[in-house]
Amino acid sequence: MNAPAYNFAYLDEQTKRMIRRAILKAIAIPGYQVPFASREMPMPYGWGTGGVQVTAAILGPQDVLKVIDQGSDDTTNAISIRKFFGKTAGVATTTSTTDATVIQTRHRIPEAPLHAGQVLVYQVPIPEPLRFLEPRETETRRMHALGEYGLMHVKLYEDIARFGHIATSYAYPVKVNARYVMDPSPTPKFDNPKMDNCPALQLFGAGREKRIYAIPPHTDVVSLDFEDHPFTRYRFDAPCALCGAGDSYLDEIVTDDKGSRMFVCSDTDYCESRQLAGHRGSESAPPHKERAHG
């Protein structure tokens, strides 16, 4: 008999119970950062150990796992985490957004709409949205407790004063369930509207900072802004060069040493599914001007 030396999904049951309790509390208080006793994982912190622990705690044998990194299923990080759970939990893995029951992500929300029953697990480096202006943890906790969020607007004010518009384009702060201000992890602000009223459960794990937070299904998530500088989504103003999509978040890829560029979907599953369905792009697009989308 070849029993593995570790428990199902690597973590012992005691630890998983502790993490599940933190997750349940996080779901009960949408957007609130719940402290948890983060464990060492057999990978460096930069690899998203917070997300990995959350995934380990919620995974069951019937789950189908997808792991993305910057939208891609094929980076070293994504492949390693997928293999890790394939090996320690024996769960099925997939690259299909629609087929997955659990999706662990770094830096993106998939383009294909999520559905009820799915769980999206974010890897979070810095969970505290107020940290930038208020380094004292005791003070930021008090601000959350009392709902004192003027400081968030100070940050947006600084953006406009300096750049003429709200230049924050990643980790763009949101207010969850009209109560807690939350850092959505370094996803592009293009993805922010996908968090709002999402049918899937969204869980956020920060390993180094030992925090878990959540957005339950169908919760209001509002991006902060000013009346005269409203939140805008942003994507390069171009179709994907591979699949022709005009609605997806694009990565800019330099194709030769003469500086030729092309724009392709950052979500590889979305792009490949479209190509399989017969959609085509220009394959190499001329450089396009950047433009904000309302």
Place this chain on the structure above:
Amino acid sequence: MAEPQDPMQDDQPLLVAEHLGKNYGRLTACRDVSFALYPGEVLAVVGESGSGKSTLLQLLSAQLAPSAGRVSYRMRDGVLRDLARLGEAERRFLFRTDWGYVHQDAAQGLRMAVSAGANVGERLMAVGWNHYGRIRDAASSWLERVEIDTARIDDAPRTYSGGMRQRLQIARNLVTEPRLVFMDEPTGGLDVSVQARLLDLMRNLVSELGLAAIVVTHDLAVARLLSHRVMVMKGGRVIETGLTDQVLDDPREPYTQLLVSSILPA
């Protein structure tokens, strides 16, 4: 045209201290201090180093819990409330709306890394202002009022001189039109000419806005220029109090006489 009726009656005190005391272990930093401050009144607290001035100011502004006694404040609705009984949210709200606090060290009162405009606008954003243009206009008009070139609105206070930083602190505090401002050695550490300009500005603002203020200083010239009333502290006690001119021109207590004749080190 009829003057709008002020809901606050000026014969009612704005802040009342009753038998205030603070001990640090066996050391009594502040003992049995009682007084009432009226709307629009400026009170100077003077005394030598270690006499308990800053401790008293922190007690009065509810930043420090007293070992004895209490402080009450008349809220905007006219009700006198015991500060110790306010909830934390209420106390913090008071602190960033109806009160101002000017620190000797500007770095404690400002966000040194964010622009002057955001420093002034922060309180407005904290009370829900959500229009960038209007916040910026308010910030800019306050910079003018404290004589800071509005061209510097996007510069961080790190790049400001000491006198400018103090003026920025004042603008940041006054933007919500508080009724009471606490100041701890607001001119400390500044050159004499810079001090004079700052004092002049503070005096004008205080009288234009009808502000009440409690100013801690060991510089009697500051007390003379700004305050209506003076409290002299020694060893944590108030040993003499009265109208500023009376106390400074005709001190009764031997200690005050020494202080006034500059025999004691300031």
